[in-house]
Amino acid sequence: MATEAVAPQRTNWAPVMALGLAMLVVTSEMTIAAVTLPGIGADLAVSPSATAWVLLAYALPMAAVAIPAGRWADRADVRAAFALAMIGIGVASVVVALAPAFWVVVAGRLLQGAAGALVVAVYMPIITTSVRREQRGRAIGFVITIMTVGAMAAVPLAGLVAGGFGWRAVFLVKLPLVAAVLWVGLRTVARLADRGLPVPEAPLVRETLLLGGAVAALLLTFEEVDARPVVAVGLGAGAVALAFWWSRLAASRPVLALVRAPAFGVPLLSLLANAFTGGLVGFLLPYYVADVLGGGPDLTGVALLFFVGAMAPLSAVAGALADRLGTRLVAVVGGAVTVVAMLLMLTLDADAGLADLAWRLVVLGIGAALYNPAINAAMLAGAPAGSEGVAGGVGMTVRTIAMTVAPAASALTWTLSGGGVAGFRNGATTITVAVGLGLLVLLVPVRRS
Numbered sequence: 001m002a003t004e005a006v007a008p009q010r011t012n013w014a015p016v017m018a019l020g021l022a023m024l025v026v027t028s029e030m031t032i033a034a035v036t037l038p039g040i041g042a043d044l045a046v047s048p049s050a051t052a053w054v055l056l057a058y059a060l061p062m063a064a065v066a067i068p069a070g071r072w073a074d075r076a077d078v079r080a081a082f083a084l085a086m087i088g089i090g091v092a093s094v095v096v097a098l099a100p101a102f103w104v105v106v107a108g109r110l111l112q113g114a115a116g117a118l119v120v121a122v123y124m125p126i127i128t129t130s131v132r133r134e135q136r137g138r139a140i141g142f143v144i145t146i147m148t149v150g151a152m153a154a155v156p157l158a159g160l161v162a163g164g165f166g167w168r169a170v171f172l173v174k175l176p177l178v179a180a181v182l183w184v185g186l187r188t189v190a191r192l193a194d195r196g197l198p199v200p201e202a203p204l205v206r207e208t209l210l211l212g213g214a215v216a217a218l219l220l221t222f223e224e225v226d227a228r229p230v231v232a233v234g235l236g237a238g239a240v241a242l243a244f245w246w247s248r249l250a251a252s253r254p255v256l257a258l259v260r261a262p263a264f265g266v267p268l269l270s271l272l273a274n275a276f277t278g279g280l281v282g283f284l285l286p287y288y289v290a291d292v293l294g295g296g297p298d299l300t301g302v303a304l305l306f307f308v309g310a311m312a313p314l315s316a317v318a319g320a321l322a323d324r325l326g327t328r329l330v331a332v333v334g335g336a337v338t339v340v341a342m343l344l345m346l347t348l349d350a351d352a353g354l355a356d357l358a359w360r361l362v363v364l365g366i367g368a369a370l371y372n373p374a375i376n377a378a379m380l381a382g383a384p385a386g387s388e389g390v391a392g393g394v395g396m397t398v399r400t401i402a403m404t405v406a407p408a409a410s411a412l413t414w415t416l417s418g419g420g421v422a423g424f425r426n427g428a429t430t431i432t433v434a435v436g437l438g439l440l441v442l443l444v445p446v447r448r449s
Contacts, residue, residue, distance in 0.1 A: 014188035015130040016139045020146030021181045026116040027147055032158035039167030044102040057106045061113035063400035064212035066120055070393025073121040078129055079189040080197050082122045086182040088115030097171040120396045124380050124388035129190040134323055141319020141373035148312040207251045214242035222408040263382030267375050272398045273438030276431050279406030288424045292350050306358040310365030319373035327378035334371025335439035341367050342432040346425055
């Protein structure tokens with residue numbers, strides 16, 4: 001068994017900066033690749049529906065292997081694992097950029113996703129080994145600020161690069177940043193000399209195949225439910241069977257014990273519910289703008305800038321508040337503001353304009369800024385020492401599942417309601433109920449064992 005990482009007596013902010021930039025690279029890969037799809041389709045002679053695998057091939061391993069990667073990271077040298085992840089992202093980016101055929105693009109994206117999952121796996125261990133306990137909320141808020149500010153620039157920058165230099169350049173433009181993050185990480189992230197990079201053993205490989213297969217099948221279920229419902233049912237059944245098989249393994253017991261512990265499981269359940277706001281951003285808002293207001297993607301993009309613009313500067317402040325006032329209190333306030341924002345969304349009608357969307361999205365951004373750093377810090381505090389990697393992996397998996405299910409559920413509600421204002425309001429009502437349940441969960445007192 002690996003020794004537990006020792007909390008530092010002094011906070012080292014350089015690894016936090018490197019981690020924030022690494023997380024920016026990982027999360028932006030989910031969005032900037034979208035601008036390359038038309039170019040990939042034309043250059044490699046694949047259909048628009050097939051190019052969707054450029055996005056899916058990245059998202060699947062990100063969620064599917066996050067938990068096994070976290071378990072492996074808890075036994076590894078954090079600095080070496082971080083370096084391996086950044087090298088993996090860089091190599092995979094070159095593979096995609098130089099791909100002579102579409103299957104090579106998909107293979108490269110799968111490798112990118114796996115490397116991204118490893119970055120997520122070392123997220124909480126780096127915070128633990130670099131930041132004093134009483135400053136961890138501030139550090140998490142700082143990372144979120146870097147991610148959100150970077151996200152504001154990443155997509156338009158990718159569009160300019162794709163337009164000026166072609167789709168392949170989009171996957172290469174981040175390499176200097178990857179190299180810089182790798183250099184800073186090697187110089188500043190604490191080295192755990194007694195760990196190294198352990199060779200994955202048979203039980204971990206078995207767990208990866210079963211749990212990863214279950215998560216991947218679940219995500220694909222919602223991808224196929226509209227076009228091929230019979231396939232979706234089969235995938236759903238397969239996900240349940242693989243998850244049950246995994247739960248019978250001895251390797252699953254630490255993960256299940258972590259999730260069942262109230263100190264970790266309660267904020268995790270709240271995160272699952274709160275992440276359903278992804279249904280608003282990922283489906284309802286674009287369709288409301290297009291079908292009700294008669295606007296285009298440019299109007300949706302401008303409106304969402306108000307959400308990101310409110311969230312980015314407040315995240316670091318919210319993290320500091322979580323350190324001072326307690327993670328639970330700040331998360332409750334953030335959840336309550338998010339509920340208010342969703343209730344305000346229900347008042348939108350066919351006569352709304354950009355200003356009506358903007359100020360409501362500012363309120364939603366304030367709620368997200370308060371909630372996210374606090375809930376991540378709460379999960380980190382609720383994870384036993386030595387299990388920070390698996391805690392980060394579980395959090396990533398749950399968030400990804402919610403962000404996949406929420407747009408699918410919103411689309412179903414929209415369709416059953418006949419679209420329009422009624423479809424938007426019914427979909428927003430569903431999200432409001434989910435976010436409200438996430439808030440109620442946090443109000444239940446938790447007794448630490």
